[in-house]
Amino acid sequence: MLRAPQSRTEGGPVSGVFDFTLALGDDALIAAQRLGEWTTRAPEMEEDIALANIALDQLGAARLLLTYAGELEGAGRDEDDLAFLRDDREFRNCLLVELPNGDFGVTMAKLFFLAAWQLPLYTALAGGGDDRLAAIGAKARKESAYHLDHASLWVKRLGDGTDESHRRMQDAVDQVWPYVHELFTSDPAAPVDPATLRADFDATVAAVLDEATLTRPETRWTPGGGRDGVHTEQLSYLLAEMQVLHRAHPGASW
Amino acid sequence: MNARAAVAAVVDPEIRVVTIDELGILRAVEEEPATGRVVVTITPTYTGCPAMDVIRADIRRALAAAGHPDAEVRTVYAPAWSTDWISDAGRAKLAAAGIAPPARRGDDTVVPLTLAVRCPRCGSPETTQVSRFGSTACKALWRCRSCAEPFDHLKAL
Incomplete structure (x- = not known):
């Protein structure tokens, strides 16, 4: 029998760090699953390898974060329990990572915004007071820097490329941009208040979009809810594919 | 033993x-x-x-x-692994196996720097990065413009 869903308010003393760690772990896990969907489908072989490698980095960070979240919760759940035995409403990832891949431009816009957020986030954690999160941050930030560099190159190459690539990259930025605001919702109880990362993120985005001859859209629409477990329907399909084997064969290993 | x-x-x-x-x-x-x-x-x-x-x-x-x-x-995850920890003997063995060893970083910067990578086969510095990612998480794919051979490069981290 599967465990009954737990609301995050039941957690008791662990709420701040637990919620935060779970949310970051879910961001990385869902990003990994989406990027993995490109395997054998990328526009060129080198990019196929690149996206799979970035997915692997995200999965690595997800495993460390979810393991720690399970320990903080103290209910005996390990990384597999958290990844495979929670339903959509129990996931705390931002909506940005669960959005469908779209075309390659949309995938690069998503990865660019994600990495531009994860790099200052992990860097802040590396210098923070929680030893476990500091170790994870110090490790993951090196990988995030590489992801940001990779995505930035593609955003510039496509934005400052042909008329067609420029049009599609701008479309991608316009489509994904509203979802970045959710990342910076202030949470003073978190080990790093996400709101404090906004200036760093904005500076990175402005510099890259400028060089890519792209513009940041003006929009008042700021979809959110991921951190509270209110997701788009796309997450449910993603979870169904990701969890089916583990749920059909509990404890299977090979 | x-x-x-x-x-x-x-x-x-x-x-x-x-x-x-x-x-x-x-x-x-x-x-x-x-x-x-x-x-x-x-x-x-x-x-x-x-x-x-x-x-x-x-x-x-x-x-x-x-x-x-x-x-x-x-x-353990802290301190985070760095390619600076690869020993001189390790670097020599990598090069002998056709894998260009990473440049020494020497500091804690996370900004990726791409320095000239020498071809592990002919030693030429005339090389080009083909792919930023390679056959394993720690490698990138390069090609030598002098001898035309592709080779792996262990990314500096």
Whole structure:
């Protein structure tokens, strides 16, 4: 029998760090699953390898974060329990990572915004007071820097490329941009208040979009809810594919 | 056989020309005198490195074969692994196997720098990056413009 869903308010003393760690772990896990969907489908072989490698980095960070979240919760759940035995409403990832891949431009816009957020986030954690999160941050930030560099190159190459690539990259930025605001919702109880990362993120985005001859859209629409477990329907399909084997064969290993 | 020597001889499962000691993955080997239990501490190159499970199993197998059946392998993440931890012997073995070793970073910057990478076959600095990612998480794919051969480069991290 599967465990009954737990609301995050039941957690008791662990709420701040637990919620935060779970949310970051879910961001990385869902990003990994989406990027993995490109395997054998990328526009060129080198990019196929690149996206799979970035997915692997995200999965690595997800495993460390979810393991720690399970320990903080103290209910005996390990990384597999958290990844495979929670339903959509129990996931705390931002909506940005669960959005469908779209075309390659949309995938690069998503990865660019994600990495531009994860790099200052992990860097802040590396210098923070929680030893476990500091170790994870110090490790993951090196990988995030590489992801940001990779995505930035593609955003510039496509934005400052042909008329067609420029049009599609701008479309991608316009489509994904509203979802970045959710990342910076202030949470003073978190080990790093996400709101404090906004200036760093904005500076990175402005510099890259400028060089890519792209513009940041003006929009008042700021979809959110991921951190509270209110997701788009796309997450449910993603979870169904990701969890089916583990749920059909509990404890299977090979 | 000495526990430290047995563990230090374990080769990396994905780059089989170098040992985990030469790569800097192996952080400590401690033997508890009272019990004979060996505690090995390792750290991954990348967080998602899929070779870690194999490395743990190889360490236990090597210790058992050396007369140390009671072993525990611990994984630590801090301080984070750096390619600066690859020994000179490890660098020489990588180059001999056609894998261009990483430049020494020397500091803690996370901004990726791409310096000239010498072709491990002909030594020419006239090389081009083909792909920023390669056959394993720690490598990128390059090509030499002088001898035209493709080669792996272990990314500086």
